[in-house]
Every structure is written in structure tokens, then in C-alpha cells.
Amino acid sequence: MISRKKKELLRMGLQSLLGYPMRTVLTMLGVVFGVGSVIAMLALGAGAEKELLQEIGRLGIQNIIINSVEPDQPENNSSSGSSSRRGWINYYGLKFKDHRQIVETIPGIERVLPVHLSKKKAWNGSRWVESTLFAVEPDYFEVFGLEIASGRALSPQDEEDLARVCVVRSGLLQELGIYEDPIGYVLTIEDQKFTIVGVLSEDRFQGYAQKALVADARSSEIYIPYQTVLKRQGTRSFSGSAGSWEATDVELNQIVVEVENLDQVILTSRTIENLLSRNHPEKDYEMIVPLEVLAQRRKTQQVFNIALVAIASISLLVGGIGIANIMLATVTERTREIGVRRALGAQKRHIIAQFLTETTTISILGGVLGIFLGFGLVQILVIFTGWTAVITPISIMVALTISVAVGITSGIYPARRAAALDPISALRHQ
Amino acid sequence: MPQPIISLEGIHKYYGEVEPRLHVLKGIHLDVTQGEFVSIMGTSGSGKSTLLNLLGCLDVPTEGSYLLGGKDVSQQSDDELSRIRNEDIGFIFQSFQLIPQLTVLENVQVPLLYGESSIREKEEHCRSILDSVGLSHRLSHRPSQLSGGECQRVAIARSLVNDPLILLADEPTGNLDSKTGQEVLELMDSLHGDGRTIIMITHDQEVALRAQRQVRIHDGLVIEEAS
Numbered sequence: 001m002i003s004r005k006k007k008e009l010l011r012m013g014l015q016s017l018l019g020y021p022m023r024t025v026l027t028m029l030g031v032v033f034g035v036g037s038v039i040a041m042l043a044l045g046a047g048a049e050k051e052l053l054q055e056i057g058r059l060g061i062q063n064i065i066i067n068s069v070e071p072d073q074p075e076n077n078s079s080s081g082s083s084s085r086r087g088w089i090n091y092y093g094l095k096f097k098d099h100r101q102i103v104e105t106i107p108g109i110e111r112v113l114p115v116h117l118s119k120k121k122a123w124n125g126s127r128w129v130e131s132t133l134f135a136v137e138p139d140y141f142e143v144f145g146l147e148i149a150s151g152r153a154l155s156p157q158d159e160e161d162l163a164r165v166c167v168v169r170s171g172l173l174q175e176l177g178i179y180e181d182p183i184g185y186v187l188t189i190e191d192q193k194f195t196i197v198g199v200l201s202e203d204r205f206q207g208y209a210q211k212a213l214v215a216d217a218r219s220s221e222i223y224i225p226y227q228t229v230l231k232r233q234g235t236r237s238f239s240g241s242a243g244s245w246e247a248t249d250v251e252l253n254q255i256v257v258e259v260e261n262l263d264q265v266i267l268t269s270r271t272i273e274n275l276l277s278r279n280h281p282e283k284d285y286e287m288i289v290p291l292e293v294l295a296q297r298r299k300t301q302q303v304f305n306i307a308l309v310a311i312a313s314i315s316l317l318v319g320g321i322g323i324a325n326i327m328l329a330t331v332t333e334r335t336r337e338i339g340v341r342r343a344l345g346a347q348k349r350h351i352i353a354q355f356l357t358e359t360t361t362i363s364i365l366g367g368v369l370g371i372f373l374g375f376g377l378v379q380i381l382v383i384f385t386g387w388t389a390v391i392t393p394i395s396i397m398v399a400l401t402i403s404v405a406v407g408i409t410s411g412i413y414p415a416r417r418a419a420a421l422d423p424i425s426a427l428r429h430q
Numbered sequence: 431m432p433q434p435i436i437s438l439e440g441i442h443k444y445y446g447e448v449e450p451r452l453h454v455l456k457g458i459h460l461d462v463t464q465g466e467f468v469s470i471m472g473t474s475g476s477g478k479s480t481l482l483n484l485l486g487c488l489d490v491p492t493e494g495s496y497l498l499g500g501k502d503v504s505q506q507s508d509d510e511l512s513r514i515r516n517e518d519i520g521f522i523f524q525s526f527q528l529i530p531q532l533t534v535l536e537n538v539q540v541p542l543l544y545g546e547s548s549i550r551e552k553e554e555h556c557r558s559i560l561d562s563v564g565l566s567h568r569l570s571h572r573p574s575q576l577s578g579g580e581c582q583r584v585a586i587a588r589s590l591v592n593d594p595l596i597l598l599a600d601e602p603t604g605n606l607d608s609k610t611g612q613e614v615l616e617l618m619d620s621l622h623g624d625g626r627t628i629i630m631i632t633h634d635q636e637v638a639l640r641a642q643r644q645v646r647i648h649d650g651l652v653i654e655e656a657s
Contacts, residue, residue, distance in 0.1 A: 015531060337530075339527075340527045342512065343527070344540050345545060346516075346543070347509045347513075348508065349509075350543075423488050424488050427527065
């Protein structure tokens with residue numbers, strides 16, 4: 001019974017809006033654009049966060065990545081320099097000892113993967129590609145989610161056999177002009193022959209993840225069993241041109257530590273940092289803790305998101321002021337109507353309800369249209385900028401809640417003004 | 431002697447908070463019995479509009495008591511006065527006071543919106559009232575599409591919707607030409623004939639004479655009664 005009464009009051013409220021369609025639509029526009037931009041901004045924020053998660057999440061949030069870094073050294077000042085420069089050979093970076101100590105002394109670790117990198121030319125007949133050789137243990141593929149498109153990954157057996165096998169990316173095959181089935185194909189790397197056993201999908205590491213893993217920007221990584229590289233080639237590499245040559249000896253370019261428990265990651269990284277800083281006073285390494293990076297980036301992103309939404313909310317605020325303004329004008333314009341309704345028995349709360357119905361309807365309708373507009377804006381932005389954008393159900397809820405709130409707050413003052421009118425003078429109002 | 435439906439006792443009305451306050455009604459005594467058709471006449475400034483506002487529960491007297499249907503309504507809350515206006519009083523205004531964006535039928539339904547009964551239940555009732563004032567062919571027209579006489583008939587229909595104790599008409603023919611004015615007055619006569627209690631405020635002697643009893647107000651006092 002009561003609900004039917006409310007329905008009737010609601011219907012009567014809506015009739016006033018329908019009585020002035022143009023004004024209703026124009027009043028609504030402010031909310032439409034406001035909600036539209038809030039939706040778009042939230043979507044861009046969520047998109048950026050998703051991208052961040054994908055990018056850094058690929059590194060594995062339970063992992064700690066330690067990379068060797070060549071320390072800054074004055075070029076022509078080798079005599080006063082450090083002990084790491086012996087003759088022409090440039091020693092720096094992570095050592096086997098570091099790997100061993102981490103394995104032996106750090107608790108709560110699932111696995112520790114050593115990685116050695118070298119730049120080598122890979123040949124197919126007379127065609128060659130400057131490629132990066134990744135000497136990795138078989139677990140490397142699993143830890144970083146590298147997907148095998150065809151063939152197989154490297155296996156423990158390959159390690160044992162010091163097998164001359166490799167896993168490549170399909171991009172490399174194209175550059176080398178290998179178009180038939182690559183599995184079983186033999187590449188020449190330097191002077192050794194390697195049989196291709198697997199091809200990775202072209203799903204690349206991007207942005208930060210690519211940098212953190214020292215991955216190649218192109219597709220020329222070649223993955224080779226760790227032991228094969230170590231035992232057959234050693235860790236020393238030479239580069240030279242036009243009569244001068246230089247040798248570097250980096251035992252390990254990368255150590256990847258997978259921590260057992262997520263909540264131990266930060267603590268473990270501190271312990272490893274302590275260990276390494278004792279071994280490496282020159283700090284010729286860097287530690288990357290994806291979990292930490294993610295948290296920092298997220299924090300920055302969230303501040304950014306809040307700023308975006310705050311800016312978008314200004315237009316929503318302006319929309320709300322627009323509603324309040326029109327409703328105040330309406331109260332004056334409809335003073336007589338208010339007087340009549342009061343004379344016919346409307347209580348103050350009925351008048352308030354009527355005006356709030358009108359403003360809330362305007363703002364909810366505006367909110368719904370704004371959501372559609374937001375979807376459109378996001379589509380356009382995605383098409384023209386290539387950004388990632390995600391419209392989450394939460395952002396829709398937020399937008400609708402905000403528009404209801406805008407409707408009520410912008411309606412409350414005009415509604416109270418209307419209800420406070422003296423019925424006698426309202427009836428006489430011209 | 432039947433119990434009066436309206437009983438005003440020593441009604442005073444002052445306006446303003448600070449002295450000298452404006453003393454508009456200076457001790458009105460008036461009884462109206464069930465089924466009477468009373469006209470209240472007076473020049474402008476005589477206090478007749480103030481009296482109408484009090485009778486219509488749009489305002490409360492400063493002093494004195496007002497019994498409507500045996501109930502003291504002189505010191506009620508705003509919400510209670512709204513309820514009384516809704517249930518017990520039917521207003522007919524000089525300028526019709528219809529709501530422009532609503533149709534004829536919707537205008538008649540407005541009082542139902544603020545009462546107990548629902549519009550749907552009373553839909554037939556509204557239609558039959560509109561039929562009785564001769565507007566059944568105008569249900570979905572808007573006031574702007576109607577003539578003055580038709581507007582006033584809609585207003586009369588609206589005043590009847592909640593079956594009130596009294597009808598209060600404020601210069602009901604004031605905005606009408608004499609012919610349509612006559613039609614409206616005939617309609618009021620027939621309502622009186624149906625047993626309605628009508629109080630009509632006017633400054634027009636001729637219109638006032640249509641009523642069964644004439645009350646003249648001067649300077650805030652009832653000075654003459656005739657019937």
C-alpha cells in the first residue's frame with residue numbers, strides 16, 4: 001500500500017520532468033559528461049594498473065632477480081683502478097660463489113637459477129644474426145612462464161649430457177631464413193653446432209620486465225643448457241674491432257631466486273643484499289624485487305588515478321551545480337504550483353520528495369548515459385592511443401553512486417527552499 | 431439546531447512580530463452549519479482573505495478557537511494542517527490554480543497523491559466527478575487547452591475528490607466572463623443542492639446573493655448577516 005503511494009508520488013515527480021524535456025536534457029548533460037569522464041579516467045587507471053601487473057607480474061612476484069652490472073670505471077686510469085681489472089680482462093659481476101652461498105645459507109628458498117649471457121653470432125649457412133645466448137637451467141622456462149610453441153624446453157638430461165641443443169624464438173628463424181620445420185635444424189654459434197629442439201612463442205617481455213631480465217628487444221635470444229655453455233665455452237668473452245680487443249669475464253650475469261613464501265620475499269631480499277654487499281664492495285650488481293617494484297609502481301599509479309578521477313570529478317561537480325541552479329530557478333518558476341500542492345494537502349516532506357525525485361532522476365539518468373559515454377570515450381582513446389583501458393564493475397558502481405549523491409545533494413537545497421515557501425504567498429505568486 | 435460544522439469564536443489575527451502589529455481580524459464570531467451556502471463579502475483590506483486563509487487552514491489565528499467538524503484546528507502543526515486541508519477542505523480559487531504540465535484527470539488526482547487512498551483505486555471516482563461537471567471528453571487535455579470556465583470546472587472537480595467537509599471558493603467567478611461565471615455559479619448551486627457546505631468569498635454583491643446566507647466583513651469584524 002505504502003509502496004504504491006510512493007510509486008504514485010514518483011510518477012507525479014517524473015511528470016514534471018517530462019513536461020520540460022529540453023530543460024531536463026540540458027540539465028542532465030553536466031552529469032552525463034561528468035560521469036563519462038570519471039568512467040573513462042577510472043578505466044584508464046585500471047588499464048594502466050593491469051598493464052603494470054602484466055609487465056611486472058611476468059617477472060614473478062615470488063622472485064628476486066639479481067643482475068651483474070659493469071661498474072663505472074675511469075677509462076684511462078686502470079693502474080689506480082681496482083683489482084677486478086687484470087690485464088685486458090675485465091672481471092665484474094656475480095660469481096659462482098655468490099650462487100653457492102645463496103643456495104647454502106639463505107633459508108626459505110624454492111630454487112636459485114644461475115644465468116650466463118653472451119653475445120654471439122648465430123649462423124645459418126652464410127646468413128648470421130647477432131644473438132644473445134642465454135645459458136639457463138631448465139627451470140628458467142617455468143619460472144618466467146616462457147611458452148614453448150613447438151618442440152620442447154631444455155631438460156635436465158641436456159644439462160647432464162652437456163648437449164649442444166638450443167631453444168630459439170621464431171623471429172630468429174625468420175631472420176636466419178629458416179622456413180621449414182625448425183626442430184632438428186642445426187645452427188652454428190661461433191664454431192659450434194647446436195640443434196634446435198624447441199621454439200618459443202612470440203609472447204615478449206615488455207617494458208620494465210624486458211629490462212629486468214636483460215632480454216633482447218628483438219627476437220634473437222637463444223637458450224642453451226647452462227652446463228653446456230659453462231663446460232664447453234667458459235664464461236670469458238672477447239670482443240674486438242680494428243686491431244684492439246677486449247675481454248670480459250662475468251661468471252654469472254643473473255641469479256634468479258624464487259622464494260617459498262610470498263610474505264618472506266622482502267625479508268629474503270634484504271638477507272641476500274647483505275650477503276652480496278659483503279662479497280661485492282664495488283656493488284657491481286643490482287637487485288630487482290618485482291614485488292617491491294610492483295608495490296611502488298602501484299602506489300604511484302594509485303596517486304595518479306586519484307588525481308585523474310579528482311579532475312574528472314570537477315566536471316561532475318559542475319554538473320551538480322548545474323542541477324542545483326536549474327532547480328532553484330524551477331522553484332521560483334513553480335512557486336504557484338508548490339502553493340497549490342500545499343493547499344491541496346501536500347506536506348513539506350512531499351514537496352521535498354518531489355524535488356529530490358526530479359533531481360535524482362536527472363542525475364541517475366545522466367549517470368547511465370554517462371556510463372555509455374564513458375564506454376565510448378574509452379573505445380576512442382584505446383583506438384587512437386593504444387592504451388590499455390579496463391572498465392570495471394566497481395567503476396560503474398562508483399559512477400552511479402556518485403550520480404545519485406550529486407542528485408540528492410544538488411536537490412536538497414532547492415527542495416528545502418520549495419518546502420519552506422509559505423503556501424499563502426506561494427499561491428499569490430505571479 | 432444542528433451542530434455547526436464551522437465554529438469561529440473570538441478569532442483575532444495579527445501580522446508581524448514587533449509592535450505595532452497589524453491587527454487584521456478583530457474578534458470574528460461565525461457559525462456555519464452542515465449544508466449551508468454562505469457568501470462572505472467585503473472590500474479589499476476588510477480581512478476577508480485572511481479569514482479565508484484561516485478557514486482553509488492555510489494559516490492559524492493568533493487568538494480564538496476554530497472548530498472544524500467539531501475538532502479544534504486553531505493550533506495544529508504544519509503537517510496536521512496539511513492533512514486537514516487534504517481531507518476536509520476543497521479549495522476553489524479565483525485563478526483556478528491548475529498545474530499546467532498535468533492533464534485534466536491528473537490535476538483532479540493531485541489531492542489523492544497526498545492522502546491515504548491510492549490514485550488507481552479512485553480512478554473511476556475521479557472520472558465520474560469530471561463527468562458530473564461535464565468534462566468527461568477533456569480528460570487528457572492540459573489546462574492551456576481549456577477555456578476559463580472549463581478550468582474552473584476542473585478545479586471544482588478537484589475540490590470534490592476527497593469528499594471534503596466544506597468547499598471554500600475564493601472569488602470563483604472573478605476571472606470569468608458573466609456567462610461562464612453564471613455556469614460556474616449554477617454548478618455551485620447544484621453542489622449546494624446535493625447537500626455540500628460552501629463558503630464563497632466575493633466582493634460582488636450579485637454573486638453573493640446567490641448564496642443562501644450573506645456575511646459582510648468590515649475592518650476585521652462581521653458587521654452584517656442576512657439570509
